[in-house]
Amino acid sequence: MPLFKKKPSFEGGGLVLFMDVHDAMAAEKVLKESDYAVKLVAPPPELRKGCDLALEINLVEQPGIVRLLQEKEAGYVSVLPMKPGTSGLLEIVKVTDFGDWYMVKAANMKLSFEKKSGIIVNTSGGGCPDIPYLHAEMIGKRLDEAPRPRDLGFTLCALMLDRALEESLALWQGGSKT
């Protein structure tokens, strides 16, 4: 099937902030080498943390980008949405009791497990491409033996699924945070 190559345009929605220009340029190199679409930009004054250079990223890819920067020991200060007024990452979770099962919801992601065994029976919600993959990898595994979405996933959906898993573990082990 033919593919028509065109220089990609870019609208990211997220910013990685740095303390100095050197860190920003090093991070750009690391991310581009791993095929992430990024762009060096000037951060708006209200978001400046250190230097006047930031990296625009696709905000949805935040978890994969943060993991890569940490692996490569590329220094950064924080990752933020570019749009002023955007809330921070949703921290709260909701738990629904289904009798033999709990469903734990973090933002758009839900994880359900059997109370007695701790076996993950379903994950639902989300829309990013790593979610069906994580669904297949996690179902049928015990909460404390399942792979972590934060390790296998790349997107904000995966990050929210990881929150749901974390809360599920706490709930199953008797130390719910909610």
Place this chain on the structure above:
Amino acid sequence: MMLIVGTVPLKDLPLTMGKAGAKGDYMVVNGHRIPCTQGTAAMITAALITTEYLKLEAPQALVVGDTGQGKGSREMYEYLIQSVAKLSPEVLALHYCLPDMALTRRLCQAVKGCTKKPLVIADAASMYAAKAAGLATSFDIFTPDATEMAFLADPDATHPAYIARHLFDTDVTQTPKLVAAAYAKRNAAKLLLVKGATDYVVRNGEILATISEPNVPALEPIGGTGDTITGLVSAFVYSGLEPHEAAIIAARANRMAGKLANATPATKVRQIINQFPSVFKEFLCQWSEVCYKP
């Protein structure tokens, strides 16, 4: 032609387009077997079962392997941007992908080149990208769940992980407020099917119908039951029903399939999908008032 576009969780699946088929628990496209689980595969399989029942042409599927890194998503959108005018589908349904605002913008431009404007449906991350790019009103149908409805209502969020806490905290009775907020900021498609404990069918801000029976709470934890609704809507629209009629029947059919499957949180989406032919046989004539003898 009905064209359904989305990523599937197979790392090595190249960009593939062809008529969707089914074999056992797999969806088949051009000989590639794709497990019918949460995501695009569940959506396409639900649409396929519906078109088979109605004796319509099977959906064309444009799929690619992507497990989150986005390479497949970008290939898929680039191909679609180049090809959509030539393909000129009657129904174009966009599903799982790495959301990309710039590619979505280019796709909306490319769709304008179609011989006749397709009816465009978006769910999952294709819907996230459409809203984040400010293009929601270019779409005919969105199928958000309750949290995604809050995302559409939050003018600043570019992903449901970043919605304001007070919007996440709302219960189903607040859906009309969220709907109104989304339409006020032009962050909704022409028609919304809001999936939840009560399903809402909304056209241009007006709530046309609510569906809450049969009540099957266990559908929410089952991965893929939102995807099946979107597949059903796509197929019913393709069959000629008005979008709001298609949405109402899709919501009812999904609930009834859950009831017939005796759904629990441990049920798999394939078990729900397997019930659709029985649901159609029993109820489609009554619900649609278009009676059909298979």
